[in-house]
Amino acid sequence: MKTRKYLLPLVAIIGMAFMGSCSSSKKTASTSTTPERHFSAAELEEGKTIMEASCKRCHKLYAAESHTPSQWNKILPRMNKRAKLNEEQAAKVRGYIMSIAQK
Ligand code: HEC
Known part of the structure; x- marks a missing residue:
């Protein structure tokens, strides 16, 4: 039963190595899904x-x-598909909602 003493620090070291390697690659993707665009009043x-x-x-x-x-950022991609909106329609709906839903 002596081996268990060595196992714990080993697992901790491996775990730390994995966490370090993952965190750097996580941040890049999240912002690209919400391109900001200016909408006219008519749009x-x-x-x-x-x-x-x-x-x-x-x-x-x-x-x-x-x-x-x-919340809308999570809801709209699902609902746009359900309502079968094309990209342009979805963008205008999103623009309208965001112009009002601020904060
Ligand atoms: C084909 C049917 C359908 C269409 C069209 C549809 N929805 Fe929905 N919607 C649902 C269903 C089913 C739910 C509940 C389940 C869910 O949240 O996925 C829902 C839920 C919601 C919710 C509540 C979600 C929440 O988590 O509080 C909102 C807000 C919403 N829809 C907005 C919209 C908007 C905006 C559109 C137009 C772009 C739209 N829906 C078009 C079926 C639809």
Whole structure:
């Protein structure tokens, strides 16, 4: 039973080595999914119209204020697919929501 004494520090050292190698590669991907873009008032209005037309088929129309921007960032990719929005429509809906949902 003496071997157990040596096993613990060994596991700790290996564990630390793995954690060190992982953390550096984690940060790069997260920001690239939300390209910021300027929307004109007309485009925001269009986003609102698209949302009102496409997003109440399966449930009530959620207001832009109903969720925070970080919640919307998780919800919208799922819902855009469900509503079958193209990239341009999805961008305008997102622009409209974010113009209102700030904070
Ligand atoms: C084909 C049906 C369908 C369409 C179209 C649809 N949704 Fe949804 N939505 C769902 C379902 C099912 C849920 C509940 C399960 C879930 O959260 O995935 C939901 C949930 C939600 C929620 C609540 C999520 C939460 O976690 O609080 C929001 C907000 C939302 N949808 C917004 C939208 C918006 C915006 C659109 C238009 C771009 C949209 N939905 C279009 C089916 C749909």
